[in-house]
Amino acid sequence: MSAQDATSAWLRAWDDYEFHTLKLTRHHTTGVGHIGYRCSSPEALARRVAAIEASDFKVLGWVDGDPGHGRAFRFEDPFGHVFEIYWETVHYAHSDRDRPALKNNASRFHHTGAAPRRLDHLNLLSSDVAEFRRFMVTCLGSRVTEMIELDNGRIGGCWFTVNNKTYDLACTEEHGGGAGRLHHVTYATDQREDILRAADIFLENGVHIETGPHKHAIQNTFFLYVWEPAGNRVELANAGARLILAPDWETVVWTEAERRRGQAWGLKTIETFHTHGTPPVKT
Template structure:
Protein backbone atom coordinates (compact mmCIF):
# COMPACT_ATOMS: atom_id res chain seq x y z
CA UNK A 1 0.00 0.00 0.00
CA UNK A 2 1.36 3.43 -0.93
CA UNK A 3 1.78 6.07 1.77
CA UNK A 4 -1.51 8.00 2.26
CA UNK A 5 -1.52 11.65 1.21
CA UNK A 6 -3.30 14.10 3.49
CA UNK A 7 -2.35 17.35 1.78
CA UNK A 8 -6.03 18.08 1.00
CA UNK A 9 -8.16 18.78 4.08
CA UNK A 10 -11.77 18.82 2.90
CA UNK A 11 -14.28 19.79 0.23
CA UNK A 12 -14.62 23.56 0.52
CA UNK A 13 -17.30 24.71 -1.89
CA UNK A 14 -19.06 23.99 -5.16
CA UNK A 15 -19.99 26.52 -7.83
CA UNK A 16 -23.36 25.77 -9.44
CA UNK A 17 -24.57 27.49 -12.62
CA UNK A 18 -28.19 28.51 -13.07
CA UNK A 19 -30.08 30.11 -15.94
CA UNK A 20 -32.92 31.01 -13.54
CA UNK A 21 -30.87 32.89 -10.97
CA UNK A 22 -33.60 34.57 -8.91
CA UNK A 23 -35.69 31.40 -8.66
CA UNK A 24 -32.66 29.27 -7.78
CA UNK A 25 -31.53 31.76 -5.13
CA UNK A 26 -35.02 31.75 -3.60
CA UNK A 27 -34.97 27.96 -3.50
CA UNK A 28 -31.54 27.69 -1.88
CA UNK A 29 -32.30 30.32 0.78
CA UNK A 30 -36.01 30.27 1.60
CA UNK A 31 -36.78 26.60 0.86
CA UNK A 32 -33.52 24.66 1.17
CA UNK A 33 -32.38 26.86 4.03
CA UNK A 34 -28.88 28.13 3.21
CA UNK A 35 -27.85 31.60 4.37
CA UNK A 36 -26.68 34.33 2.02
CA UNK A 37 -23.19 35.52 3.00
CA UNK A 38 -22.77 37.99 0.17
CA UNK A 39 -23.17 38.76 -3.53
CA UNK A 40 -20.66 39.95 -6.08
CA UNK A 41 -21.11 40.26 -9.82
CA UNK A 42 -23.41 37.52 -10.97
CA UNK A 43 -22.78 35.21 -8.01
CA UNK A 44 -24.39 34.63 -4.62
CA UNK A 45 -22.27 33.12 -1.82
CA UNK A 46 -24.21 30.72 0.41
CA UNK A 47 -23.49 28.55 3.44
CA UNK A 48 -25.23 26.13 5.79
CA UNK A 49 -25.55 27.25 9.40
CA UNK A 50 -22.55 25.24 10.68
CA UNK A 51 -20.20 25.67 7.70
CA UNK A 52 -17.17 27.47 9.13
CA UNK A 53 -16.17 29.19 5.89
CA UNK A 54 -17.77 32.24 4.30
CA UNK A 55 -19.45 30.06 1.69
CA UNK A 56 -19.85 26.44 0.66
CA UNK A 57 -22.03 27.08 -2.42
CA UNK A 58 -21.36 29.69 -5.07
CA UNK A 59 -24.50 30.16 -7.15
CA UNK A 60 -23.65 31.83 -10.45
CA UNK A 61 -25.93 33.38 -13.06
CA UNK A 62 -25.18 31.67 -16.39
CA UNK A 63 -26.65 30.84 -19.79
CA UNK A 64 -26.99 27.20 -18.74
CA UNK A 65 -26.86 24.90 -15.70
CA UNK A 66 -24.25 22.55 -14.26
CA UNK A 67 -21.10 22.90 -12.20
CA UNK A 68 -18.67 25.80 -12.52
CA UNK A 69 -15.89 24.49 -10.33
CA UNK A 70 -15.17 22.24 -7.35
CA UNK A 71 -12.96 23.62 -4.59
CA UNK A 72 -10.96 21.82 -1.91
CA UNK A 73 -9.11 23.47 0.96
CA UNK A 74 -5.63 22.09 1.61
CA UNK A 75 -4.08 21.44 5.03
CA UNK A 76 -1.29 24.05 4.87
CA UNK A 77 0.57 26.39 2.50
CA UNK A 78 3.25 23.71 2.17
CA UNK A 79 0.61 21.15 1.26
CA UNK A 80 -0.67 23.46 -1.47
CA UNK A 81 2.84 23.72 -2.90
CA UNK A 82 3.20 19.92 -2.91
CA UNK A 83 -0.13 19.41 -4.66
CA UNK A 84 0.65 22.08 -7.28
CA UNK A 85 3.98 20.43 -8.00
CA UNK A 86 2.36 17.01 -8.37
CA UNK A 87 -0.39 18.33 -10.66
CA UNK A 88 2.05 20.27 -12.84
CA UNK A 89 4.13 17.11 -13.21
CA UNK A 90 1.08 15.12 -14.34
CA UNK A 91 -0.59 14.97 -17.74
CA UNK A 92 -3.72 16.78 -16.55
CA UNK A 93 -4.67 20.21 -17.86
CA UNK A 94 -3.43 23.11 -15.72
CA UNK A 95 -5.43 26.35 -15.79
CA UNK A 96 -3.22 28.16 -13.28
CA UNK A 97 -3.56 30.57 -10.37
CA UNK A 98 -6.55 32.79 -9.62
CA UNK A 99 -6.83 35.65 -7.14
CA UNK A 100 -9.75 33.94 -5.40
CA UNK A 101 -13.11 35.53 -4.66
CA UNK A 102 -15.22 36.76 -1.75
CA UNK A 103 -14.67 33.58 0.25
CA UNK A 104 -11.00 32.74 -0.14
CA UNK A 105 -7.59 33.82 -1.33
CA UNK A 106 -5.58 32.71 -4.33
CA UNK A 107 -6.31 29.28 -5.74
CA UNK A 108 -4.75 26.86 -8.19
CA UNK A 109 -7.05 25.55 -10.92
CA UNK A 110 -6.83 22.44 -13.08
CA UNK A 111 -9.15 20.09 -15.02
CA UNK A 112 -10.07 16.45 -14.96
CA UNK A 113 -10.15 14.55 -18.28
CA UNK A 114 -13.85 15.43 -18.75
CA UNK A 115 -13.70 19.19 -18.35
CA UNK A 116 -14.69 19.55 -14.69
CA UNK A 117 -12.71 22.42 -13.16
CA UNK A 118 -11.11 21.91 -9.74
CA UNK A 119 -9.28 24.36 -7.51
CA UNK A 120 -7.12 24.09 -4.40
CA UNK A 121 -6.67 26.92 -1.89
CA UNK A 122 -5.33 27.57 1.61
CA UNK A 123 -6.17 31.16 2.53
CA UNK A 124 -9.84 31.32 3.49
CA UNK A 125 -12.36 33.72 4.94
CA UNK A 126 -14.06 32.35 8.02
CA UNK A 127 -17.68 33.26 8.54
CA UNK A 128 -18.02 35.94 11.24
CA UNK A 129 -21.60 36.02 12.60
CA UNK A 130 -23.09 39.35 13.64
CA UNK A 131 -24.98 39.72 16.91
CA UNK A 132 -28.24 38.41 15.42
CA UNK A 133 -26.52 35.30 14.06
CA UNK A 134 -24.14 34.62 16.97
CA UNK A 135 -24.71 31.15 18.50
CA UNK A 136 -25.17 30.52 22.20
CA UNK A 137 -22.40 27.91 22.07
CA UNK A 138 -19.07 29.31 20.89
CA UNK A 139 -18.09 26.04 19.18
CA UNK A 140 -20.83 26.50 16.53
CA UNK A 141 -20.23 28.49 13.36
CA UNK A 142 -23.54 30.38 13.63
CA UNK A 143 -27.02 30.17 15.09
CA UNK A 144 -29.47 27.50 13.93
CA UNK A 145 -32.02 29.59 12.02
CA UNK A 146 -34.76 27.03 11.24
CA UNK A 147 -35.32 28.47 7.76
CA UNK A 148 -36.55 25.88 5.26
CA UNK A 149 -34.85 22.49 5.39
CA UNK A 150 -31.88 23.98 7.30
CA UNK A 151 -29.04 21.55 6.52
CA UNK A 152 -26.04 21.71 8.84
CA UNK A 153 -23.08 21.52 6.46
CA UNK A 154 -21.87 20.78 2.96
CA UNK A 155 -21.32 17.05 2.58
CA UNK A 156 -20.42 15.93 -0.95
CA UNK A 157 -21.06 16.18 -4.67
CA UNK A 158 -21.41 13.74 -7.54
CA UNK A 159 -19.95 14.21 -11.02
CA UNK A 160 -20.60 12.29 -14.25
CA UNK A 161 -17.82 10.88 -16.43
CA UNK A 162 -17.64 8.63 -19.49
CA UNK A 163 -14.71 6.72 -17.95
CA UNK A 164 -14.84 6.35 -14.17
CA UNK A 165 -11.44 4.64 -14.09
CA UNK A 166 -9.83 7.68 -15.72
CA UNK A 167 -11.56 9.93 -13.19
CA UNK A 168 -10.35 7.72 -10.33
CA UNK A 169 -6.76 8.07 -11.51
CA UNK A 170 -7.20 11.85 -11.62
CA UNK A 171 -8.50 12.01 -8.04
CA UNK A 172 -5.73 9.79 -6.69
CA UNK A 173 -2.98 11.67 -8.53
CA UNK A 174 -4.13 15.25 -8.00
CA UNK A 175 -5.87 15.16 -4.61
CA UNK A 176 -4.48 12.04 -2.98
CA UNK A 177 -8.01 10.70 -2.57
CA UNK A 178 -8.83 7.20 -1.34
CA UNK A 179 -11.61 5.10 -2.87
CA UNK A 180 -13.87 3.87 -0.08
CA UNK A 181 -16.50 2.11 -2.21
CA UNK A 182 -16.94 1.33 -5.90
CA UNK A 183 -19.20 -0.42 -8.43
CA UNK A 184 -17.62 -2.99 -10.77
CA UNK A 185 -19.86 -3.76 -13.74
CA UNK A 186 -20.10 -7.19 -15.36
CA UNK A 187 -18.18 -5.89 -18.40
CA UNK A 188 -15.24 -4.99 -16.15
CA UNK A 189 -15.73 -1.21 -16.20
CA UNK A 190 -16.03 0.85 -13.06
CA UNK A 191 -19.58 2.16 -12.82
CA UNK A 192 -18.93 4.45 -9.88
CA UNK A 193 -16.36 5.45 -7.26
CA UNK A 194 -16.71 7.19 -3.89
CA UNK A 195 -13.70 9.25 -2.77
CA UNK A 196 -12.45 10.73 0.50
CA UNK A 197 -9.49 12.92 1.43
CA UNK A 198 -10.02 12.62 5.18
CA UNK A 199 -11.97 10.38 7.58
CA UNK A 200 -15.42 11.06 6.11
CA UNK A 201 -16.83 8.15 4.15
CA UNK A 202 -16.79 10.29 1.01
CA UNK A 203 -16.74 13.90 -0.14
CA UNK A 204 -17.05 13.26 -3.89
CA UNK A 205 -18.58 10.53 -6.02
CA UNK A 206 -18.23 9.88 -9.73
CA UNK A 207 -20.67 7.74 -11.66
CA UNK A 208 -20.79 6.70 -15.29
CA UNK A 209 -22.45 9.09 -17.74
CA UNK A 210 -25.52 7.49 -19.34
CA UNK A 211 -27.14 10.61 -20.75
CA UNK A 212 -24.75 11.35 -23.59
CA UNK A 213 -23.28 14.49 -22.02
CA UNK A 214 -19.72 15.59 -21.29
CA UNK A 215 -18.34 17.00 -18.06
CA UNK A 216 -21.75 17.11 -16.42
CA UNK A 217 -22.96 17.59 -12.88
CA UNK A 218 -25.06 14.99 -11.07
CA UNK A 219 -25.79 16.60 -7.69
CA UNK A 220 -24.60 18.50 -4.63
CA UNK A 221 -25.47 17.32 -1.12
CA UNK A 222 -25.82 18.98 2.26
CA UNK A 223 -26.04 17.03 5.52
CA UNK A 224 -28.68 17.12 8.23
CA UNK A 225 -28.37 15.98 11.83
CA UNK A 226 -30.99 13.24 11.70
CA UNK A 227 -33.37 11.38 9.42
CA UNK A 228 -36.37 13.25 10.76
CA UNK A 229 -34.93 16.46 9.30
CA UNK A 230 -35.16 14.88 5.85
CA UNK A 231 -38.73 13.70 6.39
CA UNK A 232 -39.67 17.25 7.40
CA UNK A 233 -37.83 18.61 4.37
CA UNK A 234 -39.90 16.38 2.07
CA UNK A 235 -43.05 18.13 3.29
CA UNK A 236 -41.39 21.54 2.89
CA UNK A 237 -40.48 20.71 -0.71
CA UNK A 238 -43.99 19.41 -1.37
CA UNK A 239 -45.58 22.60 -0.03
CA UNK A 240 -43.32 24.74 -2.22
CA UNK A 241 -43.87 22.86 -5.46
CA UNK A 242 -40.32 21.47 -5.64
CA UNK A 243 -39.86 18.40 -7.85
CA UNK A 244 -39.04 15.43 -5.60
CA UNK A 245 -37.16 12.95 -7.78
CA UNK A 246 -36.69 10.04 -5.34
CA UNK A 247 -36.70 9.29 -1.63
CA UNK A 248 -36.74 9.64 1.27
CA UNK A 249 -34.94 6.31 1.46
CA UNK A 250 -31.62 4.72 2.37
CA UNK A 251 -28.70 4.12 0.02
CA UNK A 252 -27.07 0.70 -0.02
CA UNK A 253 -23.71 2.24 -0.95
CA UNK A 254 -22.42 4.35 1.95
CA UNK A 255 -25.67 3.85 3.91
CA UNK A 256 -26.87 7.46 3.75
CA UNK A 257 -30.55 8.34 4.23
CA UNK A 258 -31.42 10.49 1.21
CA UNK A 259 -33.85 12.77 -0.56
CA UNK A 260 -33.26 14.09 -4.09
CA UNK A 261 -34.98 17.13 -5.60
CA UNK A 262 -34.46 19.38 -8.61
CA UNK A 263 -34.04 23.08 -7.93
CA UNK A 264 -35.91 25.45 -10.33
CA UNK A 265 -33.19 25.48 -13.00
CA UNK A 266 -32.96 21.68 -13.03
CA UNK A 267 -29.81 21.04 -11.00
CA UNK A 268 -30.20 18.01 -8.75
CA UNK A 269 -29.82 18.69 -5.02
CA UNK A 270 -29.72 16.13 -2.21
CA UNK A 271 -30.32 16.20 1.52
CA UNK A 272 -28.59 13.33 3.32
CA UNK A 273 -27.93 12.04 6.78
CA UNK A 274 -24.62 10.21 6.88
CA UNK A 275 -24.92 9.25 10.56
CA UNK A 276 -21.76 8.55 12.52
CA UNK A 277 -20.06 6.36 9.91
CA UNK A 278 -16.41 7.29 9.46
CA UNK A 279 -13.44 5.66 7.76
CA UNK A 280 -10.95 5.38 10.63
CA UNK A 281 -8.94 2.39 9.39
CA UNK A 282 -5.70 3.65 7.75
CA UNK A 283 -5.62 0.44 5.69
CA UNK A 284 -9.28 0.53 4.64
CA UNK A 285 -10.01 -1.93 1.85
CA UNK A 286 -12.27 -0.60 -0.91
CA UNK A 287 -15.74 -2.14 -0.79
CA UNK A 288 -16.74 -3.37 -4.25
CA UNK A 289 -20.37 -3.72 -5.33
CA UNK A 290 -21.26 -5.89 -8.32
CA UNK A 291 -23.85 -5.23 -11.00
CA UNK A 292 -25.98 -7.97 -9.41
CA UNK A 293 -25.72 -6.20 -6.05
CA UNK A 294 -26.93 -2.95 -7.55
CA UNK A 295 -29.89 -4.54 -9.34
CA UNK A 296 -31.30 -5.35 -5.91
CA UNK A 297 -31.97 -1.64 -5.52
CA UNK A 298 -31.30 0.60 -2.54
CA UNK A 299 -30.87 -0.64 1.02
CA UNK A 300 -34.55 -1.47 1.58
CA UNK A 301 -35.30 -2.54 -1.98
CA UNK A 302 -36.34 0.73 -3.63
CA UNK A 303 -35.29 0.50 -7.27
CA UNK A 304 -33.16 3.33 -8.61
CA UNK A 305 -35.31 5.38 -11.01
CA UNK A 306 -34.26 5.88 -14.63
CA UNK A 307 -33.73 9.65 -14.39
CA UNK A 308 -31.09 9.11 -11.71
CA UNK A 309 -28.88 7.54 -14.38
CA UNK A 310 -29.72 9.91 -17.25
CA UNK A 311 -30.50 13.35 -15.78
CA UNK A 312 -27.54 15.65 -15.31
CA UNK A 313 -26.77 19.30 -15.92
CA UNK A 314 -26.34 20.96 -18.28
CA UNK A 315 -29.01 19.10 -20.29
CA UNK A 316 -27.85 17.30 -23.42
CA UNK A 317 -28.90 19.11 -26.59
CA UNK A 318 -30.99 16.86 -28.82
CA UNK A 319 -30.96 17.32 -32.58
Protein backbone atom coordinates (compact mmCIF):
# COMPACT_ATOMS: atom_id res chain seq x y z
CA MET A 1 0.00 0.00 0.00
CA SER A 2 1.43 3.37 -1.01
CA ALA A 3 -0.93 5.64 0.95
CA GLN A 4 -4.17 5.70 2.89
CA ASP A 5 -6.56 8.32 4.22
CA ALA A 6 -10.00 8.24 5.85
CA THR A 7 -11.79 7.17 2.65
CA SER A 8 -9.24 5.70 0.20
CA ALA A 9 -6.24 3.42 -0.14
CA TRP A 10 -3.69 3.65 -2.95
CA LEU A 11 -2.25 0.25 -3.93
CA ARG A 12 0.35 -1.15 -6.31
CA ALA A 13 1.82 -4.55 -7.13
CA TRP A 14 5.50 -5.01 -6.31
CA ASP A 15 6.79 -4.20 -9.82
CA ASP A 16 4.33 -1.47 -10.81
CA TYR A 17 6.49 1.59 -11.46
CA GLU A 18 3.86 4.18 -10.53
CA PHE A 19 2.94 5.27 -7.02
CA HIS A 20 -0.35 3.41 -7.41
CA THR A 21 -2.24 1.43 -10.03
CA LEU A 22 -5.38 0.72 -7.99
CA LYS A 23 -7.29 3.14 -5.80
CA LEU A 24 -9.91 1.77 -3.44
CA THR A 25 -12.48 4.26 -2.15
CA ARG A 26 -15.21 3.72 0.43
CA HIS A 27 -18.61 3.68 -1.29
CA HIS A 28 -22.12 2.39 -0.75
CA THR A 29 -21.74 -0.13 -3.60
CA THR A 30 -19.16 -2.00 -5.66
CA GLY A 31 -17.87 -1.47 -9.21
CA VAL A 32 -15.35 0.78 -10.94
CA GLY A 33 -15.14 4.51 -10.24
CA HIS A 34 -12.94 5.44 -13.19
CA ILE A 35 -10.28 4.00 -15.49
CA GLY A 36 -7.02 5.89 -15.93
CA TYR A 37 -4.58 5.78 -18.85
CA ARG A 38 -1.18 7.44 -18.81
CA CYS A 39 -0.29 9.05 -22.14
CA SER A 40 3.15 8.62 -23.70
CA SER A 41 4.03 12.34 -23.57
CA PRO A 42 2.52 15.78 -22.90
CA GLU A 43 2.05 16.13 -26.64
CA ALA A 44 0.19 12.81 -26.84
CA LEU A 45 -2.08 13.97 -24.00
CA ALA A 46 -2.91 17.16 -25.92
CA ARG A 47 -3.65 15.17 -29.09
CA ARG A 48 -5.95 12.78 -27.24
CA VAL A 49 -7.79 15.63 -25.52
CA ALA A 50 -8.36 17.31 -28.88
CA ALA A 51 -9.66 14.06 -30.41
CA ILE A 52 -12.04 13.46 -27.49
CA GLU A 53 -13.33 17.04 -27.52
CA ALA A 54 -13.98 16.72 -31.28
CA SER A 55 -15.91 13.46 -30.82
CA ASP A 56 -19.57 12.94 -29.94
CA PHE A 57 -18.70 11.28 -26.63
CA LYS A 58 -19.37 12.89 -23.26
CA VAL A 59 -16.62 15.21 -21.99
CA LEU A 60 -16.29 15.72 -18.23
CA GLY A 61 -13.25 17.99 -18.38
CA TRP A 62 -10.10 18.46 -16.32
CA VAL A 63 -9.79 17.36 -12.70
CA ASP A 64 -7.06 18.08 -10.19
CA GLY A 65 -4.43 15.45 -9.62
CA ASP A 66 -4.31 12.59 -7.17
CA PRO A 67 -1.50 11.55 -4.80
CA GLY A 68 -0.29 9.34 -7.66
CA HIS A 69 -0.53 11.64 -10.69
CA GLY A 70 -1.09 15.18 -11.97
CA ARG A 71 -4.05 16.80 -13.69
CA ALA A 72 -6.27 14.42 -15.66
CA PHE A 73 -8.82 14.86 -18.42
CA ARG A 74 -12.04 12.93 -17.88
CA PHE A 75 -14.60 11.64 -20.34
CA GLU A 76 -17.30 8.97 -20.41
CA ASP A 77 -18.33 6.09 -22.65
CA PRO A 78 -21.99 5.64 -23.66
CA PHE A 79 -22.51 3.06 -20.91
CA GLY A 80 -21.48 5.09 -17.86
CA HIS A 81 -17.80 4.11 -17.46
CA VAL A 82 -15.66 7.14 -16.62
CA PHE A 83 -12.17 7.35 -18.14
CA GLU A 84 -9.31 9.74 -17.55
CA ILE A 85 -5.98 10.38 -19.27
CA TYR A 86 -2.92 12.07 -17.78
CA TRP A 87 0.82 12.51 -18.29
CA GLU A 88 2.40 13.71 -15.04
CA THR A 89 2.84 10.80 -12.66
CA VAL A 90 4.51 9.98 -9.37
CA HIS A 91 7.04 7.17 -9.69
CA TYR A 92 7.16 4.81 -6.76
CA ALA A 93 10.15 5.57 -4.53
CA HIS A 94 11.12 2.51 -2.52
CA SER A 95 12.43 2.77 1.01
CA ASP A 96 15.53 1.01 2.28
CA ARG A 97 13.26 -1.72 3.62
CA ASP A 98 11.66 -2.10 0.18
CA ARG A 99 14.87 -1.79 -1.84
CA PRO A 100 15.07 -4.49 -4.56
CA ALA A 101 18.14 -6.66 -4.99
CA LEU A 102 17.99 -5.90 -8.72
CA LYS A 103 17.86 -2.15 -9.34
CA ASN A 104 15.73 -2.59 -12.49
CA ASN A 105 12.78 -3.78 -10.37
CA ALA A 106 10.44 -1.17 -8.93
CA SER A 107 10.61 -2.64 -5.44
CA ARG A 108 11.55 -5.77 -3.49
CA PHE A 109 9.64 -8.98 -4.25
CA HIS A 110 7.97 -9.31 -0.87
CA HIS A 111 6.34 -12.74 -1.41
CA THR A 112 3.36 -11.71 0.75
CA GLY A 113 0.03 -13.23 -0.21
CA ALA A 114 -0.42 -13.97 -3.91
CA ALA A 115 2.22 -11.30 -4.73
CA PRO A 116 1.42 -10.62 -8.42
CA ARG A 117 4.00 -8.64 -10.36
CA ARG A 118 1.81 -5.85 -11.81
CA LEU A 119 -1.62 -4.71 -12.84
CA ASP A 120 -2.40 -6.26 -16.24
CA HIS A 121 -5.86 -5.33 -17.56
CA LEU A 122 -9.51 -4.93 -16.76
CA ASN A 123 -12.75 -6.08 -18.38
CA LEU A 124 -15.79 -3.81 -18.66
CA LEU A 125 -19.36 -4.73 -19.59
CA SER A 126 -21.53 -2.97 -22.16
CA SER A 127 -24.82 -3.60 -23.94
CA ASP A 128 -23.26 -2.68 -27.31
CA VAL A 129 -19.66 -3.80 -27.72
CA ALA A 130 -19.46 -2.36 -31.25
CA GLU A 131 -20.29 1.10 -29.88
CA PHE A 132 -17.75 0.63 -27.09
CA ARG A 133 -15.18 -0.30 -29.75
CA ARG A 134 -15.92 2.98 -31.56
CA PHE A 135 -15.38 4.81 -28.27
CA MET A 136 -12.02 3.13 -27.62
CA VAL A 137 -10.72 3.66 -31.15
CA THR A 138 -11.90 7.29 -31.30
CA CYS A 139 -10.97 8.46 -27.81
CA LEU A 140 -7.91 6.36 -26.96
CA GLY A 141 -6.62 5.33 -30.37
CA SER A 142 -6.81 1.68 -29.34
CA ARG A 143 -6.30 -1.31 -31.62
CA VAL A 144 -8.49 -4.41 -31.44
CA THR A 145 -6.31 -7.52 -31.20
CA GLU A 146 -9.04 -10.17 -30.81
CA MET A 147 -12.83 -10.14 -30.92
CA ILE A 148 -15.92 -12.36 -30.86
CA GLU A 149 -18.39 -12.07 -33.73
CA LEU A 150 -21.80 -13.57 -32.99
CA ASP A 151 -24.00 -15.28 -35.57
CA ASN A 152 -26.53 -12.41 -35.45
CA GLY A 153 -23.84 -9.91 -36.43
CA ARG A 154 -23.33 -8.42 -32.95
CA ILE A 155 -19.87 -8.16 -31.42
CA GLY A 156 -19.74 -10.28 -28.27
CA GLY A 157 -16.37 -9.04 -27.02
CA CYS A 158 -13.31 -7.01 -27.98
CA TRP A 159 -9.76 -6.96 -26.60
CA PHE A 160 -7.95 -3.61 -26.91
CA THR A 161 -4.36 -2.40 -26.69
CA VAL A 162 -2.67 1.01 -26.82
CA ASN A 163 0.84 -0.49 -26.79
CA ASN A 164 2.53 -3.78 -27.75
CA LYS A 165 0.78 -5.89 -25.12
CA THR A 166 -1.94 -8.01 -26.63
CA TYR A 167 -4.51 -6.21 -24.49
CA ASP A 168 -4.82 -3.79 -21.59
CA LEU A 169 -8.62 -3.58 -21.61
CA ALA A 170 -11.44 -5.88 -22.71
CA CYS A 171 -15.14 -5.26 -23.18
CA THR A 172 -17.68 -8.06 -23.26
CA GLU A 173 -21.43 -8.08 -23.70
CA GLU A 174 -23.58 -7.25 -20.68
CA HIS A 175 -25.94 -10.15 -19.88
CA GLY A 176 -27.00 -9.01 -16.40
CA GLY A 177 -29.07 -5.97 -17.36
CA GLY A 178 -26.78 -3.42 -15.72
CA ALA A 179 -25.01 -0.29 -16.96
CA GLY A 180 -21.47 0.96 -16.41
CA ARG A 181 -20.43 -2.28 -14.75
CA LEU A 182 -17.10 -3.96 -14.10
CA HIS A 183 -16.54 -7.59 -15.05
CA HIS A 184 -13.08 -7.98 -13.51
CA VAL A 185 -9.67 -6.49 -12.83
CA THR A 186 -6.58 -8.60 -13.50
CA TYR A 187 -3.11 -8.89 -11.98
CA ALA A 188 -0.25 -10.62 -13.78
CA THR A 189 1.93 -13.32 -12.27
CA ASP A 190 5.33 -14.49 -13.46
CA GLN A 191 4.40 -18.16 -13.83
CA ARG A 192 1.52 -20.60 -13.57
CA GLU A 193 2.77 -21.98 -10.29
CA ASP A 194 2.16 -18.56 -8.72
CA ILE A 195 -1.54 -18.95 -9.54
CA LEU A 196 -1.69 -22.45 -8.06
CA ARG A 197 -0.07 -21.14 -4.87
CA ALA A 198 -2.52 -18.22 -4.84
CA ALA A 199 -5.47 -20.64 -5.04
CA ASP A 200 -4.30 -22.24 -1.78
CA ILE A 201 -3.89 -18.81 -0.18
CA PHE A 202 -7.42 -17.81 -1.18
CA LEU A 203 -8.75 -21.12 0.13
CA GLU A 204 -7.04 -20.68 3.49
CA ASN A 205 -8.40 -17.15 3.83
CA GLY A 206 -12.00 -17.89 2.87
CA VAL A 207 -11.93 -16.01 -0.44
CA HIS A 208 -14.58 -17.20 -2.91
CA ILE A 209 -12.91 -18.96 -5.85
CA GLU A 210 -15.33 -18.60 -8.74
CA THR A 211 -13.55 -20.66 -11.39
CA GLY A 212 -10.13 -21.89 -12.45
CA PRO A 213 -7.32 -22.45 -12.73
CA HIS A 214 -8.07 -23.04 -16.43
CA LYS A 215 -6.79 -21.67 -19.74
CA HIS A 216 -8.66 -19.21 -21.97
CA ALA A 217 -8.61 -19.83 -25.70
CA ILE A 218 -8.88 -16.10 -26.36
CA GLN A 219 -5.52 -14.46 -25.55
CA ASN A 220 -4.05 -17.80 -24.29
CA THR A 221 -4.37 -16.76 -20.65
CA PHE A 222 -3.92 -19.21 -17.75
CA PHE A 223 -6.28 -17.84 -15.11
CA LEU A 224 -7.95 -17.94 -11.72
CA TYR A 225 -11.04 -15.86 -10.84
CA VAL A 226 -12.02 -14.93 -7.29
CA TRP A 227 -14.47 -12.49 -5.72
CA GLU A 228 -12.99 -10.12 -3.17
CA PRO A 229 -15.13 -9.75 -0.03
CA ALA A 230 -17.23 -6.87 -1.40
CA GLY A 231 -18.07 -8.84 -4.56
CA ASN A 232 -15.79 -7.42 -7.26
CA ARG A 233 -14.25 -10.10 -9.46
CA VAL A 234 -10.44 -10.28 -9.49
CA GLU A 235 -8.37 -12.39 -11.88
CA LEU A 236 -4.84 -13.65 -11.53
CA ALA A 237 -3.40 -14.40 -14.96
CA ASN A 238 -0.26 -15.68 -16.57
CA ALA A 239 0.60 -14.95 -20.23
CA GLY A 240 -1.24 -11.66 -20.07
CA ALA A 241 2.01 -10.04 -21.19
CA ARG A 242 2.08 -11.61 -24.65
CA LEU A 243 3.46 -9.10 -27.13
CA ILE A 244 2.35 -8.11 -30.60
CA LEU A 245 5.50 -7.39 -32.59
CA ALA A 246 3.94 -7.46 -36.08
CA PRO A 247 3.11 -3.90 -37.23
CA ASP A 248 0.51 -5.35 -39.61
CA TRP A 249 -1.24 -7.55 -37.01
CA GLU A 250 -4.74 -8.49 -38.12
CA THR A 251 -7.54 -8.83 -35.56
CA VAL A 252 -8.20 -12.46 -34.60
CA VAL A 253 -11.94 -13.07 -34.97
CA TRP A 254 -13.61 -15.85 -32.96
CA THR A 255 -16.97 -17.18 -34.11
CA GLU A 256 -19.91 -17.89 -31.84
CA ALA A 257 -19.45 -21.63 -32.38
CA GLU A 258 -15.79 -21.40 -31.39
CA ARG A 259 -16.67 -19.33 -28.32
CA ARG A 260 -19.32 -21.84 -27.21
CA ARG A 261 -16.63 -24.48 -26.85
CA GLY A 262 -15.58 -22.64 -23.72
CA GLN A 263 -12.06 -22.60 -22.38
CA ALA A 264 -9.03 -23.95 -24.21
CA TRP A 265 -8.97 -26.55 -21.45
CA GLY A 266 -10.33 -26.92 -17.96
CA LEU A 267 -13.89 -27.05 -16.69
CA LYS A 268 -16.88 -25.63 -18.54
CA THR A 269 -17.41 -21.89 -18.06
CA ILE A 270 -19.78 -21.41 -15.14
CA GLU A 271 -22.95 -19.34 -15.47
CA THR A 272 -21.93 -16.59 -13.02
CA PHE A 273 -19.03 -15.69 -15.31
CA HIS A 274 -21.59 -14.48 -17.86
CA THR A 275 -23.97 -12.75 -15.44
CA HIS A 276 -22.01 -11.48 -12.42
CA GLY A 277 -20.74 -7.93 -12.58
CA THR A 278 -20.43 -4.99 -10.21
CA PRO A 279 -22.29 -3.03 -9.04
CA PRO A 280 -25.08 -5.62 -8.70
CA VAL A 281 -28.25 -5.03 -10.69
CA LYS A 282 -31.19 -3.89 -8.59
CA THR A 283 -34.20 -6.22 -8.76
